[in-house]
Amino acid sequence: MKCLKMILQYDGTNYNGWQIQTGQAKSRTIQGTIQEALYKLTGEKIKVTAAGRTDAGVHARGQVINFKTESTIPVSRFPKALNSCLPPDIVAVAAEQVDEQFHARYSAKRKLYRYTIDVSPYPDVFRRRYAYHVPYSLKLSRMEEAASYIEGNHDFRSFCAAGSSAKNFVRTVEMCRVSKRDNIIEIDVMANGFLYHMARIIVGTLLEVGKGKIKPEDVKRIIAAKNRDAAGPTAPSHGLCLEKVEY
Amino acid sequence: MKCLKMILQYDGTNYNGWQIQTGQAKSRTIQGTIQEALYKLTGEKIKVTAAGRTDAGVHARGQVINFKTESTIPVSRFPKALNSCLPPDIVAVAAEQVDEQFHARYSAKRKLYRYTIDVSPYPDVFRRRYAYHVPYSLKLSRMEEAASYIEGNHDFRSFCAAGSSAKNFVRTVEMCRVSKRDNIIEIDVMANGFLYHMARIIVGTLLEVGKGKIKPEDVKRIIAAKNRDAAGPTAPSHGLCLEKVEY
Incomplete structure (x- = not known):
């Protein structure tokens, strides 16, 4: 099991913000879209945590997320592999392995x-x-x-x-x-x-x-x-x- | 009757190019969208001529068009008035009166x-x-x-x-x-x-x-x-x- 930290860019125009809305099952969120892409890529149901839970319409050039995966995809190839499963308005630009204590939001300075x-x-x-x-x-x-x-x-x-x-x-x-x-x-x-x-x-x-x-x-x-x-x-x-x- | 020259910006992403396609009645073009907006604004069926007949997906920051109108809207207010009838991916940024000889394409140097x-x-x-x-x-x-x-x-x-x-x-x-x-x-x-x-x-x-x-x-x-x-x-x-x- 690996703990990964990734940097994301996204155009928030067509999303109802970062966070999956319970109850609004059909609303499209950044978090939901990334979790779906991770599922397509790895077959795992992965929960991702973001540094900033951006509102509907807000963009990101340097959003940071963390998540755990059993995937054997090398860390350096993870962004490209994930991008192949993501729509063009969300792009992963970097990934690195971090220790289990790392939390995208709580660890941010x-x-x-x-x-x-x-x-x-x-x-x-x-x-x-x-x-x-x-x-x-x-x-x-x-x-x-x-x-x-x-x-x-x-x-x-x-x-x-x-x-x-x-x-x-x-x-x-x-x-x-x-x-x-x-x-x-x-x-x-x-x-x-x-x-x-x-x-x-x-x-x-x-x-x-x-x-x-x-x-x-x-x-x-x-x-x-x-x-x-x-x-x-x-x-x-x-x-x-x-x-x-x-x- | 006035002859107007206008400068347009547009994001061509969602258009099938500049020129109205005869036969493909339903395809959305920049020319068609502008002519519809002019109709909404003036009630006249106006044909507009462009300097460059841009292809599908091509953008413009300085497209020039010319057309004739009977409208009494002052020339200086024409861009803003037209913008209120245009979708947000096409914006008129300037207008001036020109003589009848002016042709956006043939007069271009x-x-x-x-x-x-x-x-x-x-x-x-x-x-x-x-x-x-x-x-x-x-x-x-x-x-x-x-x-x-x-x-x-x-x-x-x-x-x-x-x-x-x-x-x-x-x-x-x-x-x-x-x-x-x-x-x-x-x-x-x-x-x-x-x-x-x-x-x-x-x-x-x-x-x-x-x-x-x-x-x-x-x-x-x-x-x-x-x-x-x-x-x-x-x-x-x-x-x-x-x-x-x-x-």
């Missing part, structure tokens, strides 16, 4: 999410599945200032959607950075953990700042409120991508 | 096509619809040399697919350039006109050079042969994009 905003007057068709189109002029320096207040060790209850099972809302945002190139704004958020919808609520709040609806300093007040209603709206899922997980 | 190749070991999921995945090491300097022999005023019969209605096969390729950044190779071809499948046969031939199957100098022999069988295969359509048309 930090995760990096990137949110992409297309500020072109008309949406870029080639980015429409991966970027949120906001055809307004956004005040970048104000968004940068607001992002700096997100960084640090805070109680992020204001940035947690209802339905979360979290009991402790304190997380450390090691980096929250806004950058622009041509008509694309990227918001990178790196943290030791993310609450339910946290990255998207941070982005929704920074967009309120960029549109001039609230001031950068208001972010401090929003954090202190410890109340979801204080923060901005949840930005749409299709702009978000899980870029990297570090262990 | 040159067109630029770009072909994108993904040489990552595993296909990049976010580029899979827009880049041809070639997981081999390609000899870039040899491809560059081969591309230089494509440039110039030649009889391109060897690079013209059967089914073309062309009588004159002489075209001027003003630029044929190969460049690489990270795992992406781009082949830019600018010419005063393109024969049927010409850009894709040029790319297919340059790929044969990159893989070491033929030598860069062989391109001279292939041009001289004036025979389609002398050139390489036709590269798949989804890597090709009509970038720009100049008048």
Whole structure:
């Protein structure tokens, strides 16, 4: 029996998120699709665990999963073998053997999410599945200032959607950075953990700042409120991508 | 009555090319979709003419069309109005009034096509619809040399697919350039006109050079042969994009 760690890329557009939904037997999820592919490949019913349980429509460039298998396929050939059983919008890009203690989520030290905003007057068709189109002029320096207040060790209850099972809302945002190139704004958020919808609520709040609806300093007040209603709206899922997980 | 010139972007993945196919009434084309959108917007049955009649699966970032309309919608607002009637994979990005002599295809001085190749070991999921995945090491300097022999005023019969209605096969390729950044190779071809499948046969031939199957100098022999069988295969359509048309 081997314990494997794999890195996945996926286009989340056509999936109802990472996690298999009990009850919604027919909804297509990333986890379900991978487990089916593993079954086709190995004949085993394998349960896979992911670092980030991404929402419906969210993408990944560096999702990490772990699972156990009796397969004799050499580890170095596992990604290619699995890809032959996967649809083209999910791709395994690396695999390595890990010890039994490794857990994709609990062992993770930090995760990096990137949110992409297309500020072109008309949406870029080639980015429409991966970027949120906001055809307004956004005040970048104000968004940068607001992002700096997100960084640090805070109680992020204001940035947690209802339905979360979290009991402790304190997380450390090691980096929250806004950058622009041509008509694309990227918001990178790196943290030791993310609450339910946290990255998207941070982005929704920074967009309120960029549109001039609230001031950068208001972010401090929003954090202190410890109340979801204080923060901005949840930005749409299709702009978000899980870029990297570090262990 | 106004004559309009418009610039379009489209993701060609889900279309059977630019041109309405007589006989295949049900096949979805870019031209048909735009004419339907114009009908919804203006109530007029408008015929649109394109600079490049792109094949099934080919994309455009700078397709140019022209058409006549009685509509009173101000020209500056026309793209946004039309976009509200178009599916999200076709976007009008600019419009201007032109005189009646303007013809998107016949008036064009040159067109630029770009072909994108993904040489990552595993296909990049976010580029899979827009880049041809070639997981081999390609000899870039040899491809560059081969591309230089494509440039110039030649009889391109060897690079013209059967089914073309062309009588004159002489075209001027003003630029044929190969460049690489990270795992992406781009082949830019600018010419005063393109024969049927010409850009894709040029790319297919340059790929044969990159893989070491033929030598860069062989391109001279292939041009001289004036025979389609002398050139390489036709590269798949989804890597090709009509970038720009100049008048």
